[in-house]
Structures are given as structure tokens and as C-alpha cells.
Amino acid sequence: MLAVRLFRRIPVGTSSIKSKSCLRLLAGITSGGSALTIVWKHYRVHASKNPKLDSNQLSSIVREVEGKKVASSSSSEKFDWKLFWHYLRPQIWVIACATATALVVAYLNVAIPLELGNLINVISSLFTSSSSSVDFKEMLSKPTFRLLQLYIYQSIATFEYITLLSIAGERMAAAIRRDLFQNVLKLDMEFFDRTKTGEIMDRLTSDVQEFKSSFKLLISQGLRASTQIVGSAVSLYCISPTLATLAGLTIPSIIAGGTVFGSVLRKLSRQAQAQLSVSTGIAYEAISNIRTTRAFGAETKEHEMFQNEVNKACELNIRLGIGIGVFQGLNNLVMNGIVLSTIALGGQFVSQQRLSAGDLIAFLVATQTIQRSLTQISVLIGQAIRGMSAGARIHEYQKLTSSIPLEQGIRIPFHSMLGQVQFSNVGFSYPTREQQMVLENFNFTIPCGKTVALVGPSGSGKSTLCSLLVRFYDPINGQITIDGKDIRKFNATWLRSNVIGMINQEPTLFSTTIMENIRFGKPDATDAEVMAAAKLAMAHDFIQLFPDGYRTVVGERGVTVSGGQRQRIAIARALLKNPSILILDEATSALDAESEKQVQSAINNVAKGRTTLIIAHRLSTIRNADIIGVMLHGKLVEMGTHTELMSKKNGVYAELMRIQQSGINIL
């Protein structure tokens, strides 16, 4: 955001010529996706509509762009050590203890072969000793007991560091998931317009899992492996400097081979993982849209697509398996070769009395420890790369900010809101389709306590108005006020949960009971309040007919209730919070004629005394509205009561009414 800060320093005047040139120049010298380039692009969009941008307007572009980090963020986000430290810090003592115990284990792994060598030396000395007075038990018991002690310490320390690491890792993962989910929930609608649900779920689940596993592995195995390498190398040198030097010569070639092979395997693993994600994506879409899949008989097609992708993933995984097999096989061959050469060379040393048999065994065990640790480290490097890229993907979402903060702004005691809504010169285009202005210079007033209906052909911008009123998006130009106050000044959460109740075209329920679904509108509502709202929404009777009544679980997205029932539950949910402004966006569209009549009378009841904005395709349902606004291509073209609008012979409303009455529905 340095570029944006730099931009802020550019002197801006009414003509903006100077700033325009500076901006263009700076945008040109920064990279294509840089903040300044985005500022410049925004400037051009705004300037094309208003050539005389003043400093306030330019600043608001900057603010807009800062909020739109969502749009400019890409997956090339780097791993953020500061953010990592933020999660590490609360667990630092647990991790420090885990690290200390992991080091103890590493030390024991080095000490045990030495002690083993001692024991073997004692045994062989017993065989070679000619004296009969030697006390076998006495001589063996000491090193055996010491070895037993080391084994016990090793298992206790292993248990301890694994437990501590699990505690720290799980706590960190839980904190990351909590924060990530919280941040995602607060993001702008724009983010959800752009991002696939599967992608968000992936970051919340697999990426956090990958990050946690890598972190735990790096501390446990990475630390242990590297300490063991150092410790074992020292003990090798202590046992036999000559043998140690010879064995050391083979290490660089093992590392080089392991690195080359490892990178090939990692590439294959990434490809296999990506291919698997493609097949998962197909399955996710087909299953989450199972009704559409079934309705179009697309099971075979979806299955074939899935099968193709799974086969590709399978092939890649087989190649990966073969690669791992070759790697492990070669690794074994090299390791055994080293063991054999050490035995051969070490045997000579033993025969020349330059080395004892026990030392040779200790040497072999230490060599194998080094080899095992080196293999582990080559695997861990790949794991670390995967973990860091998962961490970067998590951080990318954690750093996204919302241009409509949920918890800032004023809250007004509920009863003081009258609910007069005014759209003044509102201009808006969706962030995902900036070039298409959905609303332009839109002016409209909804007097408090009145029922206002908006009609117009599909795509004329009716639902967009509702989205702007609940601040799913903010207008680009102009302002929307409630009781004379710009809605951007209000606390967005408070506004949505206390002032405005919205029922949209496709209300979704959560997979819990009907009682909890209605209570979603007001979490502290009593059962009696929930039932009263259900009665108002004409939902009580059908709910009572379900075997479990209000305790009926409605399935994912409310699939186990009919469209009309879902609509009425949603109406009850919105009514429960007793909002001063009620928005009904095609709220009765899914109802049959009888239910619609019932819900209509319910709406008439609840609309009394509160501002109600109704969007309806069926014009028969809004005849009694106090004001009817007719929209066409994002503009308000007519306004008045049903009778007034019908009296305009060539009016749009009268024409729409005629078409609908004749049975052709173009709305």
C-alpha cells in the first residue's frame, strides 16, 4: 500500500491535471497488479463519468481501492513471519518445552548406540577373558541397567514432546481457523462474488491442516534429525576418526542425490494433489447441486467427468508411488552399501586391534542414524515448502479487509428509527462487473411507515437496490439515508440485525430445527416469541403438522421443506426481530395461490406501521401499495399509486399490467 500512500501525497486540484499525470506516470512504472495501477484504473472509470474529480473524490477512490484489497490480492502472497509469530507466541512455553524434550530425545538417540557399543564390548571381553573368577552378572548388569535407563528416558521424553507438540499445534490450528473464519465472515460480498466456496473451505480445512502438520513435523523430526546428525557425527569421530572421515565423504553425494530425487517427487506430488483437487471440485459441484444433476439426468456425464479426472490423478499417483519406490530402493542399496563397506573396513580395523567389536557396532548404528536423519530431512524440506505455501494461502485470507466494516459506526436505540429511506443520486456497478452501471443517478424516497413496491423487468436493478439498502455493497456515487442519516455512518451489523428485515428470492435455512431457524433472526427470542412470529407468517399450522413440530430438522439449506414452507419460515425469521424497515424481495414468489393469499394478508398485517419495500413480479400482489415505482435499466421511470399509473395510457406500468393480464409474463 506504499503506492497508495504515495498517491495520497499527490497534490490534487479541481482540474486534477497535475495529479492525473503523476498518477499515470506512477502507475506506469509500477507493476501491473500494484495498488497504484488499480488506483489509476479506478480513476479512469470515475473520471470518464466525472471529468472534474476533486480531491475528496480522488481520496474516496483511494479509500475504495484500499478496501478493495480483496480484488487485488492474489495467491502469490508470501509467508508472513509476523503473523506466524502472532500464533506462535501464546504457545511459546509449550513449544519451548517440546523443543527441549525433542533435543533430549535426539541426545538419547546418539547416546544409546554408544552405550550399546559399551555393552557389546563388555560381552566380548567376557568371552575373551580366561579368568573364571569373573562375575558375569556383575559386569553385565551395570551397562545393561544404564541402557535400560536410557531406553526408559527415551520413551518418556518421546511421549512428552509428542504430547506437547500436539497441544501447541492443535491450539495454533484452532486459533488460526477461528480467526480465519471470523475474518472471512466479515469480508465484503465482492469477495464471495469472486471466490468459489470450495476454495474458501479448502483454506479453512486442508491448508490449516497442512500448515499444522508441517510445523509439528519440522519441530519434532527436523530438530531431532539435525541434532542427531551432529551428535552422531561427533560420536563417529570419537570412535574412529579415520572411519568417520571415509564415511563423511559419501554424505555430500547422498544429499545431492536425495535433493534431486526429492524435487522430482515433490513436483509429481504437487501435480497429483492438484489433479485430485480438480476431481474433488467436480464431485463437490455435482453433489451440492444434486437436484439439478438429477433433474437433467446428468449423473452419467458427471460420473464420466469425475472418472476421467480421477484416472489422471490415479496415473500421477502411481508414477509418484513408482518414484518413491525407486528412491527408497536406491536409498536402501546405498545405505546397505555403506554399512557393508563400514563392516569390511571396520572388520580390518578390529583385526588390527585399532577398533573393538563394540565400537564397530556403535559406529554402524550411528552411521545408520545419520543416514535415516538425512532421508528424513530431505522429506522434511518438501514438507516445509508445502507448509509454508499453505501458511501463505491462510495469511492471504487473514489479511483481506472489508470496505464495509461490520462493527464501526453508530448504533441508535431501536425505537428512535422511523424508517424513512431515501436514495439520492445513487450510482452503482458490481465490483465484479465495473463497466456495467446497474444504477445511475437513482433517486427514490420511501416515506416512513409506507408500503412501497418496485416493479420492472428482470435485470432492471430491483434486487440491487435491496442489497445496497442492507449494505451488502456501498454505492459508488450518491448516498442512501435512513431518517436523514447516511447509512454508511451506521454500524452495519446493528443496522442489519435491528433496523432492516429482509426476505429474499431464495431464502436459505440452516440445517437445524425450525425453532432455531426462526430464532436466527433474534437469538435471545423465547419459544413463545418464535411461535408468535410463525403465526404471523402463516407458518405455525404447517409446522404443527410435522411429527416433530418446531423441533423438525430441515436438512442442509432447508431441503426437507417445500419452497413455500421455506419462504414462510424465512418470513417468520425476519419478522421476529420486529424491524422498522421490511424488505420483501420476491418473498411470495414460491407460494401457491392459497398460501400467497395467506402470506399476503400476513404481510399486510406486519407492514402496518413500518416501512415496507416490496419487489414483486406478480403485479396483482402490489396493487394496494402506497407507492409503486417502475424501474427500467437501472432508472426510475414512473412512480405513483396503482390507479395513477394505470391512468397513464402509454405508461410502462400500464403496459406491464396489460401484458400480465393477457397471460404473457415478461417480468
Ligand SMILES: Nc1ncnc2c1ncn2[C@@H]1O[C@H](COP(=O)(O)OP(=O)(O)OP(=O)(O)O)[C@@H](O)[C@H]1O
Ligand atoms: N453479484 C452480482 N455481480 C455482478 N452483477 C450482478 C450481480 N447481481 C446482479 N448483477 C447484475 O445486475 C443487474 C441488475 O440485477 P438485479 O438482480 O438487481 O435485477 P432485478 O431487477 O432484481 O432482476 P430480477 O427481477 O430478475 O431479480 C443485472 O444485469 C445482473 O446481471
